[in-house]
Amino acid sequence: MSKSDIEIAREASMKPITEIGAKLGIPAEELMQFGPNKAKLSFNYLESLKDKKDGHLILVTAISPTPAGEGKTTTTVGLGDGLNRIGKKAMICLREPSLGPCFGVKGGAAGGGYAQVVPMEDINLHFTGDFHAITSAHNLLSALIDNHIYWGNELGFDERRIAWRRVMDMNDRALRDTVVSLGGVANGFPRQTGFDITVASEVMAIFCLADGLKDLEDRLGRIVVGYTRERKPILARDLQAEGPMTVLLKDALMPNMVQTLENNPAFIHGGPFANIAHGCNTVSATKAALKVADYVVTEAGFGADLGAEKFFDIKCRKAGLAPEAVVIVATVRALKMHGGVAKDQLGDENVDALKKGLANLGRHIRNVGKFGVPAVVAINRFIKDTDAELAAIQEFTKTLGVEAIVCEHWGKGSEGTEALANHVTKLIDGGSAQFRTLYDDETSLFDKINTICREIYGAEEAIADKKVRDQLKQWEEEGYGNLPVCMAKTQYSFSTDPNLRGAPSGHTVPVREVRLSAGAGFIVAICGEIMTMPGLPRKPAANTIRLDDNGLVQGLF
Template identity: 55%
Template structure:
């Protein structure tokens, strides 16, 4: 089979003007970025505000493994398959980050014959959204340090600056740095650091905002530092909001592209799911719901991270709820959770598969707590046996959950027809979505609820630092905010080595990070980092471009 980039380069793309016209978008409501991409104007939402929403389908997955689950591939394949059976569907996705693209994970535009295009552009600089987000964040950081240098009129405690600069690259050397060194005119020396752009609060704000006015209000609420008395200093205090919003004037607009089969796709925003809320922008989802009968969105990593945050943070903020949830799994990944080494995953092993099913079943039990209707989509590999598929079906049947198989990677929409028909049927069932916890609970109780109900932790331990932060955030009036637990994506626990459905463990919260503008509090657990590092052999090593501009090694 051809590589992802070869399939992408040989696909025939329709002019973006045709994709827009087919959706009923007027020429005045989009701005072309070349032939294959366009920015959608927010005036589109104003015009369509009275149009009923279509159905919302959330694609999530079991905990990711080295075997790969293909969640984005299934998202794209499902949207194409829905169109193939006569439905009007749009795929809504996050934008890929350069860090994991050149690091370990690779790109995030789907794969095989189930991709969004132009794949090279989407995986690289795209329309410049991440650059704008980074610039807005770093402008705020520069204005903060300038205020310190100019006599510190806001009374900022240099030891309590919480805003960090960002760069969209995995670079562990920037996690902790000393700034302001050199001459007196080079600034006030202090310890600082960098986060990857997708961990920036500006990214989270952009992905939850409802428009320019709301964007500016959220940016203004960003807490960048504290005084010696632990009172917050905000972006509004630094008078940075107008300039930041100006830098984001185009980045706030969702991006229209298409799949290999010319199904429309809206790609916008890209917060990580293990250190942020892990979903495409609310604006993109709301636009898609007005433009299509079915919107297929996704939440990053496993359902214990992405889906939990989509259902507890994004849905209440955006005013939406899924009509169906598709939980993606593979036989390979389930066997890996059952203890099979990666090199042996292609061999039939019903005993290990049966043990690994505990991971899938816990995700299903968790989703049921939200009152949503769920089906399991098995991303089928060529070496999956009929006996293995039958085992998965039988175990899920005990929970009353339907299982469908899909081969969209190799066959495109033809490989997802069963999945599409099942999704249509599930969307017609009544659902009773509700959040896992009430906003009236305190921050500690919300964290403990997620850890107990979703992870199955016996207890949550708070470091002395986290305990002080809990008390101060509650004192400042932020106790009603939802929580965003940052942990490893590989396990229900905060230990990536504990696969399957571990029991008898405790979660440790070492630090809390207030995201007042985004509207949630991040709880950092385990060894989770907001600036990843590169692996021993980065994916960048295998990438190249020739004299004719043809890219190789990108996936």
Template identity: 65%
Template sequence: MPASQHAAPKSDIAISQDAPKRPIVDLAREKLGIAADDLEPYGRYKAKLSLDLVDSLKDRPQGRLILVSAITPTPAGEGKTTTTVGLADALVHLGEKAMVCLREPSLGPSFGQKGGAAGGGYAQVVPMEDINLHFTGDFHAIGAAHNLLAAMIDNHIYWGNALGIDSRRVTWRRVVDMNDRALRDIVCSLGGAANGFPREAGFDITVASEVMAIFCLARDLADLKARLGEIIVASTRDRAPIRARDLGAAGAMTALLKEALAPNLVQTLEGTPAFVHGGPFANIAHGCNSVIATTTALKLADWVVTEAGFGADLGAEKFVDIKCRMTGLAPDCVVLVATVRALKMHGGAKKEDLRHENLAALEEGLSNLRRHVENVQKLGLVPVVAINRFSADTPAEVALVRDACAALGVTAVVADHWAEGGKGAVDLARAVVAAAESGRSRMTLLYPDDMPLIEKIRTVAREIYRAKDIALDAPVAEQLAAYQAAGFGRLPVCIAKTQYSFTTNHEIKGAPADHIVHVREVRLAAGAGFVVAICGDIMTMPGLPRLPAAVGIDVGPDGRLTGLF
């Protein structure tokens, strides 16, 4: 194997395609003690666990939970998913029984700018091309359930509108799992009376759907159906809410999601079992894989390594304040992934100069890492810093990062899992085991349930983003007050903002403070159980970049995919 990152002779997809894989039925039996009758295979290398098996595991003791997060992402790359996979493999190298829990990638970023999301190098979950494309069809089911509800709303209005829906106050948008800016705002039902009543509408990307959030937070099928029924889709002229259950939609939506709700089992390149299930983005949703997958993994393994999207300011905060608040889960340790390259970008270095030693830029950029360490500690959790190594990192640069972490009383470990797989992350695994078994993590929610919604948003902005304050236009403040008055004040808040900065300006790197977070819109996700605060210019339907990744993706004469990542 290559000795350092970015020296690999093959692309990620080539490594994945050429790697030997265990038949998933054999792996499930040998590594997890799961019988073939409890699996529904999707080909040879991926399968769903039966929900009956999931239910039967509830009384088993629970393993330890490790959360992987990161510094603020940059174009230089941080490698959070790669580190999650490499750490799980490394725990197995230490003789531990470990599993990985990841989100499913969205087609939008896969064909847009980010590329695939199954790890990289020799720390991947496989089959990589399946996971990054249609996989087991979960996203299609989620999109279909969401859009069924949208169709039933317009159909109800068309056939007499017995519920008295005010078509101007339909809040339920449609979704598609693709970056398509042309669909952000539309007018639907054009073409005459036979097509219904024209109104303004729009599309979000599927990962921003409340159905996706519900899917990932539901404990079981009954909870899923109950939550779907609570979705508020519109209101009447006198502002009375209209829910999905009022339209009779919850049962059919559940039917579309019933098979998808079962966790998807795959494996890493080294044969470590992995659940890849659900996929909300952390910049516009809560950014965690499904509760069912996480809790099931904790019953099947002694160590479960999971990730939360983007930097700790978005992913880890939401993991704690939404997922853990609702489930009682609590991480035993948090791994913060950082790269020398990314830290130098936070210090002002240009991407084209990152291969050159630059201690001044690195020192400046370390402010970003310090901020994330402090934030994790505010949540009562013990951080371990993983320095995801690249070949151009110099000894002096690595030493500077180590010294900065030591000054904070935090362990920092260089990891080379991209190039060496689990073997390259064994030191990281040892540090994580020590931190988790120390018992020093005592998770603390950032705000109490009974804090008013506006103060919850302000608390996240001030405590996590280090903002001076928040700014709300009058209609947004009125909407929050209305949610509070309607009995939704105890819900947590889910901040939707750029992932590239602590501010709402994606160009501001490092660790800025005393800025203003502008909340331009709020949305109630009554079924999921949180209020979304949309800040700055973040979009719930992304657009494709000037040169989409799709341009480089192809299928060769032998049927093999190329260019996916």
């Protein structure tokens, strides 16, 4: 019986974090340590890196996720280790896990098998407290809004048009729609509001896109929290909220450094979801990594239709980043599921179903090509995958001019990604990357939504009622028309129907609601039935997480 991820992580031989930093030339005194194995990089050190040459940026993305699993984070870790194995100075940049999926259905986000970042338990739980700081900063602004109204409402908030909700880092459907300030005069004026999960907070998005403390404070001040009866926007800075919010986020903004099982460096910092937010780790961590390493491997959440598109159109556009290679992760199991095979039958060879499911991979490959970045497919191999199934994937991708490389990092660590690492460096050395975004800043907001739906999702069009279209036009008139769009959509399908696998075409994408994230610098388009506060499944992972008799965590994955 193979060991669980947490058992493998617990057996790791971790080195002091100062020793990991020394590999990158980071002085020990510039690391703010959280025990022996975790640290934050000081702002002084980050400032000292600004004139250094950038390394090469590599994005890891994936096919549309299925319950069969794809292993994107595992592959990101494996590739980082593989690049170090072949003599490159490489590091990885990941998002921090949210407690919601850890105790829900998805589990943690520290990789798996022998391609993990450690200490796994710390990373998947409270880590260095960044998410708690973001939650506190967000809810401070919520409290300041209600307090302002209580003490006379000098700014003239229309209580029906308060746009700022509350957040917590847990899946709790009961809090999606709530009424606050009940209980009489002393408690304020009752109004309807609700909660989102912390990873969907605009503060999280701002945190991940901010380039330093000053930029963070400026962005926080630009948050639109509500409107007057005359529909005039009220900003966070009107409440003098940006200062105390920045104070709460000051230490959190310093990137977190940990290590892989093979003692290679990793930054894990920030963590917006990709189905309801922009799905990328912080700009500050990515930029720092590019200064201290020659190769930086980062990931974007869920499939390439969500994570990669937002990485390119939001993060790279805003931060001036230019990726040079993309790795698209696929598994035989997931492709068979896209081809119609039930989860309990995935262990049986089924080349015909796999070939049908390859339509999903094919669309992701073609989509990545639209951004001008060369790609390679990483086949994350499972034990029951057959030679015929693996060959079918490789033959298919060759017809699209892309190599598919079998990877076995889950069981073999860096040895299992050596071929992938060599191929990625060849792609970069080839110099064929000509990165471009999918749409121009000047394109109208609804046309940006339509472009994503048609070019990336294969849809006929996006549809929205007059209220949504009028809201977009109003924002354009207020000067927000040049912002990119962040699509909030199910991760399981190119459509808004999570059960429609493969590569559906000709569907419509209903835009239910739009939200302005003026501080983060994008418009959120909420599509179909996607929720910005997820719920727990019938049997949540929390039911099997516990401490054993020795005080060790069991059940976390």
